[in-house]
Amino acid sequence: xHPYRTHTCAELRKEHVGHTVRLSGWVHRIRDHGxxxxxxxxxxxxxxxxxxxxxxxxxxxxxxxxAEWVIRVDGVVKARDPELVNPKIxxxxxxxxxxxxxxxxxxxxxxxxxxxxxxxxxETRLKYRFLDLRREKLHRNIVLRSNVIAxxxxxxxxxxxxxxxxxxxxxxxxEGARDFLVPSRLxxxxxxxxxxxxxxxxxxxxxxxxxxxxxxxxxxRDEDPRADRSPGEFYQLDVEMSFVTQEDVFQTIEPVMRGxxxxxGGGRPVTQEFPRIPYREAMLKYGSDKPDLRNPIExxxxxxxxxxxxxxxxxxxxxxxxxEVRAIPAPTGGSRAFCDRMNxxxxxxxxxxxxxxxxxxxGGRPVGAGPLAKNIGPERVEALRxxxxxxxxxxxxxxxxxxxxxxxxxxxxxxxxxEELGLTRKDSFEFCWIVDFPMYELDEETGQLDFxxxxxxxxxxxxxxxxxxxxxxxxxxxxxxVCNGVxxxxxxxxxxxxxxxYRAFEIVGKDRAFVDSHFGGMINAxxxxxxxxxxxxxxxxxxxxxxxxxxxxxxxxMFPMNQRAEDLMMGAPSEPTNEQLRELGLRIVPRED
Numbered sequence: 001x002h003p004y005r006t007h008t009c010a011e012l013r014k015e016h017v018g019h020t021v022r023l024s025g026w027v028h029r030i031r032d033h034g035x036x037x038x039x040x041x042x043x044x045x046x047x048x049x050x051x052x053x054x055x056x057x058x059x060x061x062x063x064x065x066x067a068e069w070v071i072r073v074d075g076v077v078k079a080r081d082p083e084l085v086n087p088k089i090x091x092x093x094x095x096x097x098x099x100x101x102x103x104x105x106x107x108x109x110x111x112x113x114x115x116x117x118x119x120x121x122x123e124t125r126l127k128y129r130f131l132d133l134r135r136e137k138l139h140r141n142i143v144l145r146s147n148v149i150a151x152x153x154x155x156x157x158x159x160x161x162x163x164x165x166x167x168x169x170x171x172x173x174x175e176g177a178r179d180f181l182v183p184s185r186l187x188x189x190x191x192x193x194x195x196x197x198x199x200x201x202x203x204x205x206x207x208x209x210x211x212x213x214x215x216x217x218x219x220x221r222d223e224d225p226r227a228d229r230s231p232g233e234f235y236q237l238d239v240e241m242s243f244v245t246q247e248d249v250f251q252t253i254e255p256v257m258r259g260x261x262x263x264x265g266g267g268r269p270v271t272q273e274f275p276r277i278p279y280r281e282a283m284l285k286y287g288s289d290k291p292d293l294r295n296p297i298e299x300x301x302x303x304x305x306x307x308x309x310x311x312x313x314x315x316x317x318x319x320x321x322x323x324e325v326r327a328i329p330a331p332t333g334g335s336r337a338f339c340d341r342m343n344x345x346x347x348x349x350x351x352x353x354x355x356x357x358x359x360x361x362x363g364g365r366p367v368g369a370g371p372l373a374k375n376i377g378p379e380r381v382e383a384l385r386x387x388x389x390x391x392x393x394x395x396x397x398x399x400x401x402x403x404x405x406x407x408x409x410x411x412x413x414x415x416x417x418x419e420e421l422g423l424t425r426k427d428s429f430e431f432c433w434i435v436d437f438p439m440y441e442l443d444e445e446t447g448q449l450d451f452x453x454x455x456x457x458x459x460x461x462x463x464x465x466x467x468x469x470x471x472x473x474x475x476x477x478x479x480x481x482v483c484n485g486v487x488x489x490x491x492x493x494x495x496x497x498x499x500x501x502y503r504a505f506e507i508v509g510k511d512r513a514f515v516d517s518h519f520g521g522m523i524n525a526x527x528x529x530x531x532x533x534x535x536x537x538x539x540x541x542x543x544x545x546x547x548x549x550x551x552x553x554x555x556x557x558m559f560p561m562n563q564r565a566e567d568l569m570m571g572a573p574s575e576p577t578n579e580q581l582r583e584l585g586l587r588i589v590p591r592e593d
Contacts, residue, residue, distance in 0.1 A: 004072055004104075010046025012091050016077045021096060023048060024072040024104065026134065027065050029115050037062050041073065044139075048091045050075060052098040061101045068114055068134075070105035073098045122554075127568040129559055141556045144264060145544045149216055151263055152237050152540070155256045161212040161239070166201035168194060168218070171521075178222035180232075188585035194220035197537060199456065200522045202240040203494055206533040207525045213240045216540065222565075230541060230553050231565035236489070240535035246477050246493050249534050250274070250433060253481065257538065261429045261483075264547045271431040274481070278436040283403075284326075287411020289437075292485030293430035295418035299410060302327045302398070305384050311375040314355070314400045325400040326410060329388045330417050333395040334358040338420070339370065342397060345416060349409045351399070357381060358395035366392035415485070429483055429546065436460075437478040440471040440507065449508050453478045456522075457492035459504065466503045481538060483546060491536030498526050 004024040012021065025043035032038075036053045039062070050073050052062040058073075065071055075096040086092030111127075112120045114134045125132040132138055153163065172179045172193035179193040195201075197219045205213045217238035225231040237256075241249060254274050261270045275293075282289050285298040303325045306314040317323045333339070339356040346354040357373045359366040368381035388396055397413065399406045418424035439459050441452035449471055457476040459465050465474050477493035495501045501523060505515050515523055544556040554560040561567050581587060 008045040009041055009043040009048040010090055012048055012077055012094050012096070014079060014093050017079050017094060019077050020074065020099075021077055022072065022074050023050065023096065025070070026114075027067055027069045027071060030065070030067065039065070041071070042134075046091060047089055048094075048096060049080075049086070050096040050098050052101075056098055058098045058101045061103075062098060065101075065103065066107065068107040068110055068131075069103060070107075072102045072104055074100040123562065123568060126554075126560065126562050129569050133558070138555065141544070141548045141550065142558055144548055145540070145556055145558075148260060148264055148544055148547065149540060151260050152256065153216065155259055156214045156237070156239070159212075159252060159256075161214040162210065163215055164205060164210065164213055165215060166195070166198040166205075166217065170195050170201075180220045180222050183584045183586055185583050196221050197236070198238050200519065202238060202535060203456070203496075203522055203533065204525055206240055206242045206494075207496075207528070207530045209242075211242045213535075214238060217537070225561075225563050225565065230557055231561050231563070235540040236537040237540060238535070238537045239491075240533060242531040242533045244493075244532070244534050246435070246479060246534065249479075249491060249493075249536055250276075253536055253538070254431075257431060257481065257483075257488075260543070261547065265429055269428045271429065274431045274433050276433045276435050279434055279438065280436070282434050283407055287407045287409075287414055288485070289434050289480065290482045290485055290487040291411075291432065291434075292415060292418075292424065293432055294425040294428060294484060295415065296423055297329055297331075297414050297418055299326050299328050299414060300388060301325070302384060302387065305380045305387075306376065306398075306400070309376040309380060311355070311372055314398070317400045322402050323400065324403055325398055326403070326406075327384070327388055328354075328397040328399075328410060328414055328417060329390055330395040330397060330421060331390065331423065332393060332421050333417065334360060334393040335395075336370070339395055339397075342413065342417065342420075346397075346409065346413065349412070351406065351409055354413065355398040355400075356395055357384065357398075359385060359390060359392050361392035366390075366394075372398065431481065431483050434480040434482060435478075436475045437480075438472060439474040439476040439478075439504070442472070451504075451508060452476075454490065454492050455505065456494050456501075458495045459500070463497075463500050463503060466500065466507065471507050477534070479536075481536065486542055486546060488542055489536050489538040491534065493532070493534035496526055496530040496532060498523055501526070 001022055004022070006022045009023055009025050023041055025041045028040040028042035028047060030037065030039055036051055038049060038051045040047050041050050052059045073096065075098045077094050077096055080093055080095055110131065112124055112131055114131060117137060133142065169182060169192040172181065177196055179196065181191040181193055184190045184192060198215065198217050202213055215238045217236055218233055219236055220233050223231065239253070241252065258270050258272065279289055282291055284301065287299060301324055303318055306325050307318045309315050314325050318325065335358065339358055343353045343356065355372045357368045357370050359368050366385060368378070368385065373381045384396065390396060399410050437453045439452060439457065440449050442448070443450050453476060457478045460475045460477055479491050480487050481489045495504060502512050502515055541553050541556060545553050548556055550556050559569065566572070
């Protein structure tokens with residue numbers, strides 16, 4: 001017999017009745033029923049009920065065990081009485097009568113319980129992550145993550161992609177976030193950087209002629225954490241392809257995303273044909289470049305209904321160039337109480353409020369109500385209702401000014417309205433592509449031009465567009481893939497022509513010397529025959545987060561850091577020793593308060 005087990009704690013069934021078996025695992029729960037001791041024995045695979053009565057030669061030893069002790073038991077499989085069958089677990093028709101027991105690993109008093117789903121402070125959970133990972137929900141999430149990665153690898157390989165590993169110690173490059181720097185012992189005063197993404201390397205792989213690359217790639221960015229972003233490191237399905245158009249990338253990635261979400265989504269519907277939504281259309285209709293399409297609400301421009309109207313606040317704003325009035329339809333939201341609640345919500349977001357109209361039935365037809373309706377008159381109110389496709393019992397909210405100043409709040413208001421009114425569909429995965437991103441944007445603080453997305457992207461129209469169009473009118477072959485309002489990835493067709501890249505950077509004030517010094521390896525390679533190529537890199541953590549219905553990304557990462565980018569379990573970051581600093585030629589300068 002094997003020294004630890006003949007079966008896992010998920011394997012035993014009715015056909016094993018009468019067999020002598022050996023199981024090993026953790027004591028999940030102990031119950032004393034009239035002198036008979038029942039133990040739910042748990043391992044990675046599942047749970048089996050084992051028991052001992054006072055006649056068992058192992059009873060005295062069984063009495064000593066406590067929760068989360070690791071034990072080995074030998075015993076005989078018996079069928080449970082029909083009324084005691086547990087249909088919630090695969091082994092629920094049988095139990096094991098203990099004949100012998102060995103304690104393999106006793107446990108001290110637990111800082112947090114494993115049995116049950118009690119809420120515990122996150123700091124405690126992260127400090128004792130090895131215990132937290134034993135809990136059913138978190139354990140299941142991590143197994144899901146492993147299965148998703150295996151599925152991604154299989155699907156990519158089936159499409160002719162090959163997996164290659166790129167360096168972890170590399171040169172620093174401006175990717176939009178801070179680098180993690182690693183001091184060099186052999187080259188004092190110089191530093192490696194951990195890659196924010198394998199961007200340059202995967203493009204060099206294309207220049208090297210490998211055609212279809214993918215990698216489950218670790219990426220490192222020294223940025224602040226969010227609910228959907230882990231501090232320090234994350235993983236992505238990194239993909240690059242040669243001799244492809246933007247549409248080729250879409251046709252390659254869509255079946256992978258659709259297949260994984262159908263495989264692990266628990267039967268929830270998944271978008272079959274991912275819609276392509278231009279960036280400017282997304283910002284207009286949804287107030288976001290990562291729209292949740294489960295919400296059917298689409299915003300519209302309604303400026304003409306307020307131009308020269310009796311509602312002076314909007315009418316005066318519209319006299320200034322660049323201002324607009326946008327409406328957020330709210331089907332079924334036609335009550336003053338709901339409208340006042342949303343108005344109060346807008347004020348909490350820093351706005352003066354949101355104008356609103358709600359329609360109720362009077363004399364067999366919908367009639368607008370509210371202060372705004374009184375100011376603009378019934379004809380304009382009716383024209384608004386018709387444009388927005390609303391009826392009695394519905395409402396609409398209005399924001400005015402320069403769209404850049406209110407579009408973010410409008411997008412969040414759309415989400416809140418959809419949730420509050422029960423309009424946002426549940427239990428589905430709604431994908432889309434956001435396309436036609438502007439190549440450039442104005443920095444809000446400096447007023448200077450900067451890249452809006454990815455400096456390595458090919459501009460639509462190439463060099464001619466860069467030379468002839470106003471920079472803010474230049475679009476890039478850049479795209480995002482979005483699911484349920486979560487951006488899973490950005491991607492692009494790459495700029496593989498040195499003269500176009502130099503010009504693209506020149507527009508944001510970076511000269512040839514800057515490009516050569518920061519991207520020298522890549523720009524030099526492009527001089528020796530680079531194919532047209534493009535790629536994408538869906539975030540694995542976010543994919544699993546959606547599939548697991550997790551609200552926080554730390555729920556799908558094995559050993560995450562806390563909100564302050566600290567590993568409480570291992571004590572990182574930690575102070576280096578003086579010997580380590582001497583070897584590296586470094587000293588710590590105290591921060592001046």
